[in-house]
Amino acid sequence: MAHKSLGEKYLLGSGRVPKIVDHDERRLELVDATWRIIARLGIESATMREIATEAGFANGALKPYFPTKDTLLTFAFGHVFNRTNERIAEVTSGLSGLAALRAFCVEVLPLDEERINEARIVIPFWQKAINDPGKAQIHRESMQQWLDAIRRHLAEARDSGDVSTAVDDDSLAGQLLNMLLGAQIAAALLPEGQTDLGLDRQLEGFLSLLTR
Amino acid sequence: MAHKSLGEKYLLGSGRVPKIVDHDERRLELVDATWRIIARLGIESATMREIATEAGFANGALKPYFPTKDTLLTFAFGHVFNRTNERIAEVTSGLSGLAALRAFCVEVLPLDEERINEARIVIPFWQKAINDPGKAQIHRESMQQWLDAIRRHLAEARDSGDVSTAVDDDSLAGQLLNMLLGAQIAAALLPEGQTDLGLDRQLEGFLSLLTR
DNA sequence: TTTTATTTTCTATAGTTGTAGAGAATAAGC
DNA sequence: GCTTATTCTCTACAACTATAGAAAATAAAA
Numbered sequence: 001m002a003h004k005s006l007g008e009k010y011l012l013g014s015g016r017v018p019k020i021v022d023h024d025e026r027r028l029e030l031v032d033a034t035w036r037i038i039a040r041l042g043i044e045s046a047t048m049r050e051i052a053t054e055a056g057f058a059n060g061a062l063k064p065y066f067p068t069k070d071t072l073l074t075f076a077f078g079h080v081f082n083r084t085n086e087r088i089a090e091v092t093s094g095l096s097g098l099a100a101l102r103a104f105c106v107e108v109l110p111l112d113e114e115r116i117n118e119a120r121i122v123i124p125f126w127q128k129a130i131n132d133p134g135k136a137q138i139h140r141e142s143m144q145q146w147l148d149a150i151r152r153h154l155a156e157a158r159d160s161g162d163v164s165t166a167v168d169d170d171s172l173a174g175q176l177l178n179m180l181l182g183a184q185i186a187a188a189l190l191p192e193g194q195t196d197l198g199l200d201r202q203l204e205g206f207l208s209l210l211t212r
Numbered sequence: 213m214a215h216k217s218l219g220e221k222y223l224l225g226s227g228r229v230p231k232i233v234d235h236d237e238r239r240l241e242l243v244d245a246t247w248r249i250i251a252r253l254g255i256e257s258a259t260m261r262e263i264a265t266e267a268g269f270a271n272g273a274l275k276p277y278f279p280t281k282d283t284l285l286t287f288a289f290g291h292v293f294n295r296t297n298e299r300i301a302e303v304t305s306g307l308s309g310l311a312a313l314r315a316f317c318v319e320v321l322p323l324d325e326e327r328i329n330e331a332r333i334v335i336p337f338w339q340k341a342i343n344d345p346g347k348a349q350i351h352r353e354s355m356q357q358w359l360d361a362i363r364r365h366l367a368e369a370r371d372s373g374d375v376s377t378a379v380d381d382d383s384l385a386g387q388l389l390n391m392l393l394g395a396q397i398a399a400a401l402l403p404e405g406q407t408d409l410g411l412d413r414q415l416e417g418f419l420s421l422l423t424r
Numbered sequence: 425t426t427t428t429a430t431t432t433t434c435t436a437t438a439g440t441t442g443t444a445g446a447g448a449a450t451a452a453g454c
Numbered sequence: 455g456c457t458t459a460t461t462c463t464c465t466a467c468a469a470c471t472a473t474a475g476a477a478a479a480t481a482a483a484a
Contacts, residue, residue, distance in 0.1 A: 020451065020460065042343035048442060058463045060444085069442065120342050127339040129401050130332050131254035136401045143398070171417035174410060181397050182390030186355070189341050189348045198386060205383035209421040232430065232481065260472060270433045272474085281472065 027065050030055050031076045039117040043124035046073075074135065077125045080118060081142050084108065088149075097157035101176075102207060104149060108180050109199050110187035116195060119184040146180075147173050157210070164212040172210065179206065239277050242267050243288045251329040255336035258285075286347065289337045292330060293354050296320065300361075309369035313388075314419060316361060320392050321411050322399035328407060331396040358392075359385050369422070376424040384422065391418065 033055035037046045048069055049059050066072035084107070091103045110116045129135035150173040157163040165172070183199050190197065245267035249258045260281055261271050278284035296319070303315045322328045341347035362385040369375040377384070395411050402409065 043339065044343070047440080049440095060464075061462055063443080063445095064461075067443095123335075123339050123342060126397055126401065127255065127335050130335060131256070133403070136403070139401050140403075165421060167417040167420055171410070171414050174414045175391055175418050178391045178394030178398065178414070179387055180390075181394030182392065183394075185338055185393050185397075186390060189338065189351050191345070191348070191352075198383070202383050202386045202390070205379040206387050208379055209377060212424075259470085261470095272434075273432055275473080275475095276431075279473095 034076045098162040101153040119188040163210040246288045310374040313365040331400040375422040
């Protein structure tokens with residue numbers, strides 16, 4: 001069954017009783033609850049019952065909004081990427097070159113509790129993607145997008161002279177992206193409470209390597 | 213109950229009938245079967261039944277060798293680290309400085325099908341470690357060990373003049389380690405059959421950044 | 425062959441999971 | 455109050471899980 005689209009609350013059908021719940025909004029609420037469970041208890045504890053309870057509902061209440069658990073999880077994971085990309089767009093808007101690159105990385109790196117939680121969500125996604133070609137492709141497409149952005153900033157930085165190394169941008173972009181991904185792992189496996197890994201210093205170090 | 217140690221096959225106890233099975237050897241066989249299942253079907257399919265079947269046994273046959281599933285998995289994951297570290301020791305023995313560092317990275321990077329499979333095993337481990345402090349600590353200790361090795365090689369490379377960047381070794385080591393971890397993710401999520409990510413070129417690129 | 429220690433199979437159990445769907449509860453319009 | 459569309463709860467169920475342990479099978483020594 002197709003899901004209803006935003007705004008349906010005010011677009012009545014042939015019936016006389018309007019919808020009470022905005023389905024899109026509800027889906028986001030459920031996704032929020034899912035994130036909280038995964039961040040707090042881990043993906044193993046993210047059962048339909050647990051998620052429903054966290055969202056304030058009983059067992060079967062998720063069905064009309066997500067017909068299966070996989071639908072819910074795929075939507076939830078996709079939303080992490082969207083949110084991150086929105087934040088990236090915000091912080092890099094108006095910037096270019098090395099400044100944009102720095103802002104990009106600072107936004108992706110797990111530097112505070114919130115982004116460490118996002119790391120705790122993306123790692124289970126990676127694990128599921130290993131045996132789920134659809135999820136793996138979502139990941140590859142997102143990473144391709146990030147690689148393009150990084151290369152764009154690198155090219156700008158070369159124009160302005162901030163990047164002058166003989167190492168080519170394709171290689172540099174790959175190195176930087178892998179660093180960003182690796183940092184997610186280190187951060188997610190930090191002991192409770194600890195948040196500092198010296199990642200900001202690592203970033204500055206890498207960026208300063210780019211100037212010959 | 214404590215497990216029996218290697219060599220018991222020939223060291224008879226008070227009974228008159230010798231053990232048929234070398235328990236340590238059997239444990240390694242079971243770990244091998246576990247790896248194969250995880251690499252081929254994913255951690256979700258790594259049930260006790262599936263592992264037993266893969267190893268050529270029936271359901272309950274694992275019990276005497278691993279009392280619980282967690283025991284088996286922890287042992288299996290630990291064995292990945294041990295094997296990798298043994299390989300590292302082999303390929304870096306006799307080397308120092310940049311050559312040792314290169315050999316280290318080449319051994320850890322998922323450059324062929326076998327090491328891509330290892331990436332498909334370590335990612336589920338990371339995921340489990342997120343909510344299992346014991347496993348997280350195993351990871352941190354191993355990474356600390358790798359960081360020390362990287363720093364040692366960097367220091368040697370500085371002595372010989374191969375590394376001359378102003379960026380300090382702690383930062384460089386962190387960058388490199390994160391690159392290595394991130395590469396595992398990219399490799400594990402590659403489409404079936406594909407193995408090339410340009411990681412060797414990335415490595416050479418990074419290493420050449422270290423010489424001013 | 426008989427004995428005995430060891431190994432393996434097989435069945436049973438208690439728990440958890442995603443999913444389905446009937447019915448109750450709810451809210452809006454008459 | 456009554457009607458009706460929608461939403462939610464609750465129970466049920468089939469599948470699958472790790473684990474336990476009795477019984478059978480096995481292999482070596484006597």
